[in-house]
Amino acid sequence: MPEFQYTAIDSNGNTVQGRRNASTAEDFAGQLQDEALIPLEITRASAHTINTQSKNSRYKLSKFLTQKVSQEELQIFCRQMYTVIKAGVPLAISVARLAETSRDKNLARALQEVLVNLNKGRTLYQSLAGFPEIFNTFFVNLVRVGETTGKLDRVFLHLSEYLELEVDTRKKIKSAIRYPILVVVATVVALIVINIMVIPAFADFFKSFHGTLPFVTRILIAVSGFIINYWYLLVLFSMGVFFGFRYWTRTRQGEYVWAKFLLHVPIVGWIIHRIILARFARLYALVLRAGLTAVEGIELVGASTGNAYVARKIKTVSSLVERGNTIAKSLSQSSLFTPLVIQMITLGEDTGEVDRLLDDVADFYQRELSYDLVRLSDAIEPILLIIMGVMVLILGLGVFLPLWDLASVARVR
Numbered sequence: 001m002p003e004f005q006y007t008a009i010d011s012n013g014n015t016v017q018g019r020r021n022a023s024t025a026e027d028f029a030g031q032l033q034d035e036a037l038i039p040l041e042i043t044r045a046s047a048h049t050i051n052t053q054s055k056n057s058r059y060k061l062s063k064f065l066t067q068k069v070s071q072e073e074l075q076i077f078c079r080q081m082y083t084v085i086k087a088g089v090p091l092a093i094s095v096a097r098l099a100e101t102s103r104d105k106n107l108a109r110a111l112q113e114v115l116v117n118l119n120k121g122r123t124l125y126q127s128l129a130g131f132p133e134i135f136n137t138f139f140v141n142l143v144r145v146g147e148t149t150g151k152l153d154r155v156f157l158h159l160s161e162y163l164e165l166e167v168d169t170r171k172k173i174k175s176a177i178r179y180p181i182l183v184v185v186a187t188v189v190a191l192i193v194i195n196i197m198v199i200p201a202f203a204d205f206f207k208s209f210h211g212t213l214p215f216v217t218r219i220l221i222a223v224s225g226f227i228i229n230y231w232y233l234l235v236l237f238s239m240g241v242f243f244g245f246r247y248w249t250r251t252r253q254g255e256y257v258w259a260k261f262l263l264h265v266p267i268v269g270w271i272i273h274r275i276i277l278a279r280f281a282r283l284y285a286l287v288l289r290a291g292l293t294a295v296e297g298i299e300l301v302g303a304s305t306g307n308a309y310v311a312r313k314i315k316t317v318s319s320l321v322e323r324g325n326t327i328a329k330s331l332s333q334s335s336l337f338t339p340l341v342i343q344m345i346t347l348g349e350d351t352g353e354v355d356r357l358l359d360d361v362a363d364f365y366q367r368e369l370s371y372d373l374v375r376l377s378d379a380i381e382p383i384l385l386i387i388m389g390v391m392v393l394i395l396g397l398g399v400f401l402p403l404w405d406l407a408s409v410a411r412v413r
Contacts, residue, residue, distance in 0.1 A: 004028045008037040029130050034122070069134045071170070073104040075163035082156040092118045110134055123147055138283065138304040145290045158286050165282065169275065169369065176373040180380045187388060192227075194395065199224040206402050213402055220398040252308075259309040267379055271372045276305050277341060278365035280314075285358035295322045310336060327354070340364070 005019040006028070016037065022028035028042055077098060084094040092115060099111035110131045117127035125144035128135040135143075139159065146155030203221045206213055213221070227234065248254035263269045283304055287297035295318055302314030313334045320330035328346040331337045344361050348354030 005043040006032060006037075008032055034126075069104050069107045069110075071163050071167050073102070073107055074134070075160055075167060077102070077107060078156045078160035078163060082153050082160060085153040085156065091124060095124075107134065124152070136304065138287075138300045141292070141296075141300055142287065142290050145292055149291050151290070155290055158289065162282055162286055165366065166279075169278075169366070172370060172373050176377045177380075179377065180384060183384050183388075187384075187391070191391070195224040195227045199398075200228065202399055214398070216394060216398040217402050220395070255308040256312065259307045263307070263309065267372075267376055271369065271376060272307070274365050274369045274372060276307055276310050277337065278362045278369060279305055280310075280337075281341065281358040281362035281365065285355040285362065288355040288358075294327055298327075 002023075003019055003021050005017070007017050020028065020031070022031060080098055081094065084097070085091070089097075095111055095115045095118060099108050099115060102108040102111065113130065114124070114127040117130070118124065123144075125140050125147055128143060129140045132140075142155050142159060143152065146152035199220055203224065206217065206221075249258045262272055265272075280301055283301040284297060287300055288294075292300070298314060298318040298321060302311045302318065305311055305314070313336050317330045317334050320333065321327055326346075326349060328342050328349060331345065332342045341361055344357040345354060348357040351357075
């Protein structure tokens with residue numbers, strides 16, 4: 001029987017680790033849930049690498065159970081759960097009906113498994129915890145608090161409202177970058193066609209005159225010849241760069257470095273920063289309203305910001321709060337949060353309305369984000385036009401300079 005290592009969250013919100021024998025990762029996850037543990041990650045250690053973490057084969061529960069579900073579907077699920085729970089429909093019946101009517105097959109399969117676990121006597125949060133790719137740690141912990149406090153319907157309502165805002169933000173971002181992406185794709189296609197069809201035709205024409213071609217023209221012909229003769233090398237190189245970069249950004253260090261770099265990119269970094277600030281404020285207000293402690297809430301929110309650099313910073317903030325510092329003072333030492341956020345949290349701590357003021361902060365940055373996305377689109381368009389203009393200039397010089405030289409020679413003769 002193979003041995004598994006695990007990282008999980010207990011009923012008090014503390015992170016626990018250990019190792020144990022089990023037949024499969026699914027069975028092991030079930031054992032943890034029976035003990036009121038929320039599994040975050042399961043690591044299977046082979047006989048040859050039991051003490052070498054770098055050689056462990058890691059298994060995410062989602063790889064065995066299901067795949068990701070879109071935020072739109074998850075938002076609909078939360079809204080429906082709020083409606084049926086508020087109406088007094090029993091939990092098992094509610095999950096069964098939603099599993100039957102869900103448009104997303106992955107979500108439907110997950111809910112069917114959740115229903116099986118509910119019928120075995122497990123709580124809803126324990127049942128949802130087996131699907132971390134759909135219901136993340138933040139989601140599961142809020143459900144746990146909702147079940148404990150008897151406010152499960154309100155928790156699903158707040159989750160639905162939060163996911164609705166996330167979906168709206170993503171749509172705005174996609175709308176802002178749709179035109180630049182289309183321009184880039186069209187430009188790349190045009191360059192490929194020019195290098196494969198247009199430049200070779202001119203190259204044959206120029207070579208028939210047996211003259212010395214301008215430097216720009218020779219460069220264009222050389223690039224065109226390389227693309228035609230060694231296109232497979234370009235494809236392999238591009239794939240290698242893509243998958244290599246993807247692998248690197250999935251390592252702990254690579255993810256951290258890339259996340260930090262993105263925050264310092266002009267315009268883009270400002271937008272990402274505002275998204276993170278709005279998300280942090282919204283999520284922290286949500287966990288405080290649900291009844292989580294300040295320390296537990298910060299830890300959960302930090303892991304849910306979607307940025308490894310910010311998550312590590314917030315983890316430091318959590319340790320400061322745990323030592324007795326105020327939330328505002330701890331956040332100010334992270335250098336991540338603007339004076340507005342710090343001032344609002346300070347005021348909230350004084351008045352006991354941190355959650356309400358954090359919602360105001362989130363609304364403010366949500367509006368700022370909308371303005372920034374318009375600025376992003378306005379900034380990208382002239383940059384693309386300049387790049388396209390330079391490319392057209394180079395192509396024009398490469399093609400027409402030899403023709404001008406030939407015309408000059410003809411006039412001299």
